[in-house]
Amino acid sequence: MTDDALSDDTREAPTVSCERCGREWTLDSDLDDLGPGGHAIEQFALDHERHTGHYPDDVTPWVVRCDRCPGGERFLSERPARRWARTHARHTRHSVRLDPPTGAAETVSVEETPDGS
Structure with a gap:
């Protein structure tokens, strides 16, 4: 899981991966929906656990x-x-x-x- 602390103009969308699901997601649309300080990675991790029963890689609550x-x-x-x-x-x-x-x-x-x- 990555989240760059750059300005919004140069900031890349964070990427979340899950080895158990065999997938990787880029949270560009999640950032747009949540706005500044919206904690896209945290929200994605919570939603992922709610739907799958496990957290993405590198997330332990x-x-x-x-x-x-x-x-x-x-x-x-x-x-x-x-x-x-x-x-x-x-x-x-x-x-x-x-x-x-x-x-x-x-x-x-x-x-x-x-x-x-």
Whole structure:
């Protein structure tokens, strides 16, 4: 997966590949539809997983799971994953497991949230 940080005039459309699907996509029309700051690669990766059950190459989500509630959430970046974990822990008073794409998992508990009183 590539995404060049050049100006819009010289910027090439990002390319996303998926070895499991045996395909590669150029996200030129996705960039036009989303506009500046639209996160075309992230949106494509989420849509791809929703339709195929797996993420494209080089995409591994942050996985956030409550110790008590069913299911969980997946995020493509750290900030929203941590925000969801802290908010869920604060509102439910449940511990939440935060699994980053690389590195060790951690637990977020209500005591660790800013308003953990």
